[in-house]
Each structure stands twice: as structure tokens, then as C-alpha cells.
Amino acid sequence: MKRVLSKVLTLLFVLTACISCKKEQPTGNIPVLTTAEITEITNSSAVGGGNITSDNGHAVFVRGVVWGTHDNPTIDDNKTVDGSGTGSFVSQLEGLEPETVYYVRAYAANSKGTAYGNSIAFQTLAYDLPELNTAEVTGITQNSAVSGGSITSDGGNPITARGVVWATHDNPTLEDYKTVNGTGMGNFISQLDGLEPETNYYVRAYATNDMGTAYGNTLAFRTLEQPETGTFTDDRDGTVYKTIKIGNQVWMAENLRYLPSVVGQATSSNSEPCYYVYDYNGTDVEEAKATTIYTIFGALYNWPAAMDGENSSSTNPSGVKGVCPTGWHLPSDAEWTQLVEYLGGENVAGGKMKENSDLYWINPNTDATNSSGFTALPGGYLYYADNHFHHLGYYGTWWSATAGYNGVYDRYVYNESGKIYRTESGKAGGWSIRCVKD
Helix, strand or coil, X not given: CHHHHHHHHHHHHHHHHHHHHCCCCCCCCCCEEEECCCECCCCCCEEEEEXXXXXXXXXXXXXXXXXXXXXXXXXXXXXXXXXXXXXXXXXXXXXXXXXXXXXXXXXXXXXXXXXXXXXXXEECCCCCCCEEEECCCECCCCCEEEEEEEEEECCCCCCCEEEEEEECCCCCCCCCEECCCCCCCEEXXXXXXXXXXXCEEEEEEEEEECCEEEEXXXXXXXCCCCCEEEEEECCCCCCEEEEEEECCEEEECCCCCCCCCCCCCCCCCCCCCCEECCCCCCCCHHHHHCCHHHHHHCCEEXXXXXXXXXXXXXXXXXXXXXXXXXXXXXXXXXXXXXXXXXXXXHHHHHHHHECCCCCCCCCCCCCCCCCCCCCEXXXXXXXXXXXXXXXXXXXXXXXEEEECCCCEEEEEEECCCCCCEEEEECCCCEEECCCEEX
């Protein structure tokens, strides 16, 4: 009996040994991964990520990075969720504090659990000053200008104040003159007032956050000269006119009102002088002069009336007295060009010449500043093609003493533009006149 029992025990031992020698089959495990380098570090954010090299036979259903101010953070700390599966991924870390050491590591989870990559430490940057640029200086007059700025970065801190500073010395600061133009990022516009005529100024934008105040680039500009004004009397009818010196020229600051005769809009001529008052269609001079339109906007003249029998001139000065008072002359095309160029060119000169209100101009009186003192008024015109008055309140149009290939050179401004326009028009048209001092 003992021999039988011994054989049974020996057989069981052999079977057990054989089973234990059989190769173990894989059971699967948590993922294998590494943490990516930390890049694009700012005072409040950074970029990380990871690379999952194996899911160990069980699909990765969530992945990302975890971070904290202590080593070996877990999913119980701050984390991102950046998809699923194996391979590389990128993570954005937001809401960080400046000048703080953080620890970050990648994580990946499958049905067997959560695995972590290696832990990497980094430090966020300190808060910065804002970054900004100064806007171009425009709308320059004798005592004002327009500038502003563009804030491209708040330095990680809200912008609590912004505007421009200016002075007569370079690199002005908040201790000099300033505007206050709101808060926050983006573009802003600033109005500089109280300037002195014919003075060099320096301006730059500023922006303030908790770190301090930063400034944009410095721009220099010069205010316009104070207009030299005066008056004179036309000895033909006793009319007193205002004058304005613009550059080296002295211009009438209002439209000519000399009216030796008057006709209505139905009468026109390319060769005989015709004098008009807008919307008046009679022939009584005193009656025409009694109208409000005549008092404000003056008379309209065809080119024969404007020239008063003299020949076209393209010289500067024209030498053409024409219908102008003694000591004054009708400006040539070149004299108009001299005025326009002095005021900065045709794209801006109109605004500097237009009377700057809606009392006489129909809204919008675009870009009107009258910084030149020319006080251009919208006296309308008599159109030579249909013998009708047009556009009182919208257009101001003036003759020159210079004939062109297709008509006579003139200048006009209108309510919806800051430009002044040069055209050629028919001699029979009824235009306003501004004279220039000899």
C-alpha cells in the first residue's frame, strides 16, 4: 500500500513540474509613454505633451498632461485631455502663475489603469510691461492734432490706462501732457488739444499695467502757423472782404460779391460776361443783392465775366486782374496748385480749406477743419450743360485764369470728401471766384 501511495505522489509531482514549466501567456498592462519637452513658456501658459509608445494590448482612451507645483503630479491635479490612442500629442497649459516652478508629466489611461511619463520641471516668466505702437499724427492744425496707439500685448496683466503723451522735447512721459483713452488691448484714438502754433512736438502712446507703464515709438510733428488775417475794401462797391495769408499767398477768405449786372439761369454764354446769384432768376441787381444766398455765398460768374476781357494765363502769379478788385488778381492754375501743395496735397487740402460746420454745409462735411482759414463755402454752381443751378450746400467751385485743352481749369470741394479736385469745365458755367493779392 505504501508503495502505491509513493508512486501516486511521484506522478503528481511530475505533473505539477510540467505544468509550472509551461510558458506564461501575456496578460496586458498600463501604457508606456514619455513626457515632451516644455516650450513656449510665458508668464501664464506653456506648451507640453507626450509620446505613447505602447498601449500594452489595451487601447488608450484618454491622454494628456498633468501639472502642479509639487513633483510627480497626478490626474488629481491640473490636467489636459488631448484625445486618445498611441503616438505623440501636444498639450496647452493655461492659467499658470508668473515666476512659479511647475512640474509636469504626460499621462495615458487604458482599461488596466493610468500611466505617467517622466516628470519635467519649468518656471513661468515674470509679468511684462505692455507692448504698443504709436499711431500716425494726423489732423494737424495750429492748436490740435490726432494720434493714438495700438497695444499688441498686455504683458500678461490687464491694461488699466492708455493714451498718448506729448511735449516739446523728445521721449515725453506721463509727467508731460497726456490723454486718457480707456483700458484694454487694441487700437485707440487720441485728440491732442491746447497746442501752440508753429511749434515742434513729440508724441508717443503709453499703456499701463501692474508692472508699470510702457511707451510706443516717438513721432515728431509741427503745428501749422497762425493764420495772418486782415480785411480790405473793394472801392467799386464798398464791400469789405476778409483775407487770409496761406504760405506766401494772401487770398480772399470769402467769395467775391461784385455784381455789376445779373441774369437768370436760362441765360448763358461762352463769350459774353454773365453774372448770377444762385436761385435768383431776375435782372434786378439790388433785388439779387438782398437775397440771403448772395450775402453768404457771393455771386457766380461765367469765365468771360471772370476774365473781364483778358487772355488766359498759366504763370504764377497770373497777372490777370479780371473781375477782381484793384490790387488783386484771378489765380492761375499754378497758383491754385501752390496753395494745394502748401496744405499737404489734393488728398487733404480740401478738408483744411472747408468751413468746418454744418451751418452752410450739408452733412457730412467730411474732414473739414478750416485749419488754413480759407473758409471754403458750398456756393453751388450754374451747370453749363443744362443751364440750371445745382448743389448749394454740397459743392464749392472756383475759376482759375488758365484755359486747358477741353475747357478752363477750376477747383472744387464737396461735402463728402476732404479732397480738393482739379477739373476742366466749360466757359459758360457759373462758378464762384476767390482772388489773390498782387
